[in-house]
Structures are given as C-alpha cells and as structure tokens.
Amino acid sequence: MRLLFILGFWLIFSPAYAKTPVLFLNPGYSSESFWGDVDSLLEASAARLDMQVETLHSNRNHFDMIRQASEVAGRAKLPAFVLMVNEKHGGLRMLEAFYLKPVYIQFILNDISIEERQNLLKDPHWRTYLLPAVIPDNQDVGNLTAMALVKKLGEQPAQLVLISGDKTTPASVERTQGALAVFQAQSDVTVEQTVYGQWQEDKAYQQAQVLLQRYPAIKAVWTANDHMAFGVIRALKEKQLTPGKDVLLSTINTSPQVLALRRAGEINALGGGHFLAAGIALANIRQFKDTGEYPQVHISLFRLLEPDTPLFDALEKRDWAGLLDQVLDPTRIPGSL
Structure with a gap:
C-alpha cells in the first residue's frame, strides 16, 4: 500500500518540473505487442510526470542493443537516466559503455544477476549510478x-x-x-x-x-x-x-x-501486467530525483487477466492514462500491483 500511495502521489500530483531526460533502450520491435505496450505506458507516464523520454528499438537483436548503448554513451549531451533490459545477458556489455559517465542506469524487466550486481556495487561509480531494478516476478x-x-x-x-x-x-x-x-x-x-x-x-x-x-x-x-x-x-x-x-x-x-x-x-x-514496469520505473526516478531517496519496495506486476474485470476492460480500450489511474490508485485492492 505504501508503494501504491507513493506512485499515485507522484503520478497524479507531481508539479511542473523541468523535464528530466530519460532514454529507454527497448530490445523489441515497436510493432511487437508487448514492447509496444511498454512504449505506450512509458509515454503516458512521462506525460504525467513531466519527463522527456526517448526510446530506441534494437528489434530483438542484442548486438544492436549493445551498439546503441555505446552510441548513446558517446553523445555530447547525455540523458540523465537510461532504462535497460538485460536481454540475452547483454546488460554488462551495455553498462561498460556508461562507466564513469554521469548517467543513472536502471534495469527493468530483466536484471543482471545478484552476483553481478554485488560485484558492480563494489565500485564507487556504480554505487552512485546503478539504481535498483524494477523486475516483475x-x-x-x-x-x-x-x-x-x-x-x-x-x-x-x-x-x-x-x-x-x-x-x-x-x-x-x-x-x-x-x-x-x-x-x-x-x-x-x-x-x-x-x-x-x-x-x-x-x-x-x-x-x-x-x-x-x-x-x-x-x-x-x-x-x-x-x-x-x-x-x-x-x-x-x-x-x-x-x-x-x-x-x-x-x-x-x-x-x-x-x-x-x-x-x-x-x-x-x-x-x-509487466508492461507497467517502465512506467513504475519513471515514477521511482521522479521520487529519486526530487528527494534523493529511491523506493526500496518489492513489486509484483503480474496477475491473471479475466474478461469483464476493470483491468481487462481498460486494457481492451488501450486507455493508458486511465490504466495508470486504475492500477496506481491507493484505494484499490491491496496486491493489485
């Protein structure tokens, strides 16, 4: 319930801040059902949070995904935050490109291993710039x-x-x-x-x-x-x-x-329900940027989807803004996320 309240607060009541640049390295196709849903929910969340999102697709080619990470890390103007997916274990290679760059990294959907994360956090750079992941069960x-x-x-x-x-x-x-x-x-x-x-x-x-x-x-x-x-x-x-x-x-x-x-x-x-991960990551980033504290709460994103339930109906309508209201509303049933 605490997490739902935090997310609902930041999504509904966030004031007009300067737009925070966030880049998402999407490993799928923009036309692919799941990854398209992730994009749509991310855009709705960004609009709600007054954040600027750029998305790059590697079209299920993890070599292109790693190449894109290197190209982004080489830009003159870096994004403040980068969302990554450890697709086919390409995560460590992508992280290498951002080493010693002032860019916060957050994994969503597929994280690096516990051992890999523990080893990285021995380095002062990653202790600062590697954020907790948003991973569904x-x-x-x-x-x-x-x-x-x-x-x-x-x-x-x-x-x-x-x-x-x-x-x-x-x-x-x-x-x-x-x-x-x-x-x-x-x-x-x-x-x-x-x-x-x-x-x-x-x-x-x-x-x-x-x-x-x-x-x-x-x-x-x-x-x-x-x-x-x-x-x-x-x-x-x-x-x-x-x-x-x-x-x-x-x-x-x-x-x-x-x-x-x-x-x-x-x-x-x-x-x-796991398409919500990117939107929740943005809400967490908003809180981290504005308070310096990152939410340390386990999130369960998945649920069974049954026809003629509010969530199923919202998904059928593709009403992303309405879906955010529904799933992030703290008055809803506990455990809905």
Whole structure:
C-alpha cells in the first residue's frame, strides 16, 4: 500500500518540473505487442510526470542493443537516466559503455544477476549510478498461468507441452521454471517436451506442427508469450482442432489480439501486467530525483487477466492514462500491483 500511495502521489500530483531526460533502450520491435505496450505506458507516464523520454528499438537483436548503448554513451549531451533490459545477458556489455559517465542506469524487466550486481556495487561509480531494478516476478506468472491451466484441465490425465522463449533471457528461464514446478507436481499431468520458440509466432507455429504430430494426444500447451500462442493456434486450426476446447492454451501478455482470444475462449489462461514496469520505473526516478531517496519496495506486476474485470476492460480500450489511474490508485485492492 505504501508503494501504491507513493506512485499515485507522484503520478497524479507531481508539479511542473523541468523535464528530466530519460532514454529507454527497448530490445523489441515497436510493432511487437508487448514492447509496444511498454512504449505506450512509458509515454503516458512521462506525460504525467513531466519527463522527456526517448526510446530506441534494437528489434530483438542484442548486438544492436549493445551498439546503441555505446552510441548513446558517446553523445555530447547525455540523458540523465537510461532504462535497460538485460536481454540475452547483454546488460554488462551495455553498462561498460556508461562507466564513469554521469548517467543513472536502471534495469527493468530483466536484471543482471545478484552476483553481478554485488560485484558492480563494489565500485564507487556504480554505487552512485546503478539504481535498483524494477523486475516483475516471472516465476510467479509462470506459476499462475500453469495453475490456471491445470484447473481448466480438471482431474483428467493430460499430456502437455511448453513453448518457452529462449534459453538465456531471465524472464524466459524463470517463467518456464514456474510453470514446470506446477505441472510436475500434478500426478495427472505429463510434460512431454519443452521447446524454445524465440518469442516468435512463425517459429512456434513450426514447432507446434511437429509437436502435434509427435504427441497426437496433447491436451494443453503453455506458451511464454502471446506471439507464440498465435503460432500454436494456427497449427491447431490447420489440424481441424478447436483452440481452447480440443487443446487448452495458456500464455502471457496484453496485446489486443490476445485479449480478444481470451474473451472468445481460445486462450484459457492469460497472465500480464509487466508492461507497467517502465512506467513504475519513471515514477521511482521522479521520487529519486526530487528527494534523493529511491523506493526500496518489492513489486509484483503480474496477475491473471479475466474478461469483464476493470483491468481487462481498460486494457481492451488501450486507455493508458486511465490504466495508470486504475492500477496506481491507493484505494484499490491491496496486491493489485
């Protein structure tokens, strides 16, 4: 509740300060459902907080992401703050570019490891300029979506497969660990295989075709993001199977397409909310800049998304300003973030 009050205060009542320059190194595509939502929420937060945001996209190419970090660090006029994502463990390389530069760095969504952070904080520069990360509990959303899928399956014996993102990105690893922990604890559920769709619809479509041929009795598919779920749905329909009925589906994200599929019942379990991380990071930066204190509070961003709830309705409308009001309102139910 304390965190919600702080965030609500700064988002709603912040006075007109000079705009603070913040740069976001977005590892995804601007047209990609999740990363597009992150951009939209970030822009709404920046407008509310009177901050200036620049976003660079590396289009799922972590080499370009590292190159962009070096180019930004070489600018004559540096941003005051940089938001980074440790996509495919590129975080340390990006940090190198900003060493001894007067730029505060904040990781969001995927952090460097605890050991890496502890080692960096031995250096006086990083003790000053490396801020606490804003990281959702990816293991928790894997757990939540898997439990929802198991509940939908009932007590009937079931074979299932998982399509994870990649083998190295912390979000992918942790979501899969959370889901597997649930599935492997069920006596009636058999996990046949885990594959890696690289977050891509076409890749997951090809994998689903093979998996449906290999395991014709599959009753459920868990996927780590919505694009991969779309690929599974294509493969199911090609085999004259009804998504959400013949084969149950679980996924993560908040794109208009996945929300429509959840409402229609083709997606049986949907988790999301982590797109809020960048907006919350801006609110934390606002407080840090104005008070010198950074909020030290654990944040749980994920929740199951159910049709005909206030959050689901706000996401369908893509009303980012209204969504900020809703999720950051301290009078709302505790634990909503």
